Amino acid sequence: EPEVTQTPSHQVTQMGQEVILRCVPISNHLYFYWYRQILGQKVEFLVSFYNNEISEKSEIFDDQFSVERPDGSNFTLKIRSTKLEDSAMYFCARGTGIEKTGELFFGEGSRLTVL
Amino acid sequence: AQSVTQPDIHITVSEGASLELRCNYSYGATPYLFWYVQSPGQGLQLLLKYFSGDTLVQGIKGFEAEFKRSQSSFNLRKPSVHWSDAAEYFCAVGHMYNAGNMLTFGGGTRLMVKP
Numbered sequence: 001e002p003e004v005t006q007t008p009s010h011q012v013t014q015m016g017q018e019v020i021l022r023c024v025p026i027s028n029h030l031y032f033y034w035y036r037q038i039l040g041q042k043v044e045f046l047v048s049f050y051n052n053e054i055s056e057k058s059e060i061f062d063d064q065f066s067v068e069r070p071d072g073s074n075f076t077l078k079i080r081s082t083k084l085e086d087s088a089m090y091f092c093a094r095g096t097g098i099e100k101t102g103e104l105f106f107g108e109g110s111r112l113t114v115l
Numbered sequence: 116a117q118s119v120t121q122p123d124i125h126i127t128v129s130e131g132a133s134l135e136l137r138c139n140y141s142y143g144a145t146p147y148l149f150w151y152v153q154s155p156g157q158g159l160q161l162l163l164k165y166f167s168g169d170t171l172v173q174g175i176k177g178f179e180a181e182f183k184r185s186q187s188s189f190n191l192r193k194p195s196v197h198w199s200d201a202a203e204y205f206c207a208v209g210h211m212y213n214a215g216n217m218l219t220f221g222g223g224t225r226l227m228v229k230p
Contacts, residue, residue, distance in 0.1 A: 035218075041222075042220050042221065042223070043159070043205060043207075043218075043220040043223075044220070045217050045218065048217060056217060091158060091159060093159075103149070103164055104161075104218060105161070106151075106158045106160075107158050108156075108158035109157075109158050
């Protein structure tokens with residue numbers, strides 16, 4: 001059973017449309033992360049989220065991206081205006097709660113296809 | 116900046132044969148090292164991790180990895196491969212910062228198992 005549940009498993013959207021990907025942890029944690037994997041490429045860090053704030057983000061995470069945890073449970077990644085190059089598998093991950101261990105537990109991913 | 120190299124993009128082994136997947140990293144301090152496995156259509160599952168101490172670490176599914184500081188390597192091994200081990204394997208180095216952990220992944224090695 002995955003540590004986090006991600007929805008949708010697959011979304012197809014038109015270029016320029018907004019997309020929201022959701023992540024629900026099984027248990028309550030403070031540290032959350034989004035990674036993405038473009039087909040055939042490396043898994044890349046996007047953003048980390050701690051105590052309801054962004055704590056670190058990569059250069060990929062530009063103004064088109066945002067994250068929030070609106071209800072204290074769901075953790076969302078929003079892409080405001082999708083581009084073709086946003087097509088990828090997006091993985092949510094949670095930390096252990098003892099972050100010095102560095103261990104991350106990933107969800108099964110949300111595949112985004114931008115047409 | 117940290118980086119991870121997995122020199123082998125594809126590896127094919129016969130069922131029952133031994134396996135070694137190579138991983139080299141570049142990191143300025145003592146690294147936190149991980150191996151994850153991704154089965155088709157699935158998320159990333161942690162196989163094993165190295166933080167400190169014994170340089171030979173044991174993981175799930177009969178895998179082990181050895182940290183060699185002098186070679187900047189963290190190779191994954193399994194003495195006898197099973198058909199169900201066919202998957203993509205990712206080595207990662209963790210970067211600890213104030214509020215969490217950021218993983219840098221290698222490009223992955225796709226393992227195919229011949230009957």
